[in-house]
Amino acid sequence: MIVVGLNLWVVMSTRDRIASSPLTCESREVGIVFGTSHGLVGGGRNPHYQARLDTAAQLYRLHRVSNLLLSGDNRTRYYNEPMTMWRDLRDRNVPQQFMTLDYAGFSTFDTLVRAHKVFGVDQAVLVTQPWHLPRALFIADVLGLDAVGCPAVSERRPAGLRLMLREWLARAATVGDLYLWGRKPRFLGPAERLPTPVLPAVPAVSGS
Template sequence: MTLVAIVLGAAVRPDGEASPTLRLRVEHAVALYHRGAVAAVCVTGGVGRHGPAEAEVAARLAMSLGVPERDVILEDRSRTTVENIAFARPLIGVHQVVLVSNRWHLPRAWVVARILGVRASVSGPRGRMSTSRTIAATLREVAALPSTVWRAWILSKRSAPKPEPRAR
């Protein structure tokens, strides 16, 4: 089965470059690509506080690190973890993916993928944040889980296939 890495979006700096978080995620996905663990890299994220779109910045970075353009898939409309996964799914054409993000973010992302019907494994780089920042990020993830699950569940119900009417 062909696996695709979905790099979950992260901020772009005011100068239009990848934030350290986005860079870390892309570098990790590129390493998976070069090891042959994934066949393509799908970068996600729309325009946040600073342009250009997170996915555009991530795509340029992935290609500069040796991923051919043909193996980079761009999803540049999403603004949340739920949208990253939901909007990437129709672009990649597979139902099994490797979610790439920071390790503290991956449990919430994995739950979203499951709710949306995406079979996902997770892979995250070793973090470079201080212990106090890692704890703060983890607590933020725990606090975000209920509303994220709710949004993913609502979206899954809207996009779920409608049952066929029964013949009488």
């Protein structure tokens, strides 16, 4: 019952800030894209990864963000989530000056703490799957980061029972991390400044 209650708290306190689709996402200066493996264990591309990048690229094309903070795990020289995202977003025609790489986003918590404390982000659009957004937004709230959620829908691989069970447990653990155990990020490091590229003006639509 405790896990259920904590999940309800996380979901109910954040649901009003999750858009229904990328087309309805709010505009913010920074879009935070959470890293994940680009491939599946059994082979093939990870549709959750693909959906996050497709959504991030769409936010750029719609002029909803002026910088994409790509945050992920860089545990070895052969595994580099931020660089992989950067390359694949380049292939989606996102210019490199609109992207910043965070190599120490080892978890959702680490990504958001570093975005706020290292990169100085105060407002952001969070780009990840709908089932992940409540936990990410809940963490952002406690950190004092003004965030909204933009859902990356993985149409070819919906969240299964095992994934949802893991997320339920992660939400409950997150409440403990934030309010009981005083969790700290694995690596914080010195402050860095995000570039502020100027987005092209959106042409006005004249009435008929």
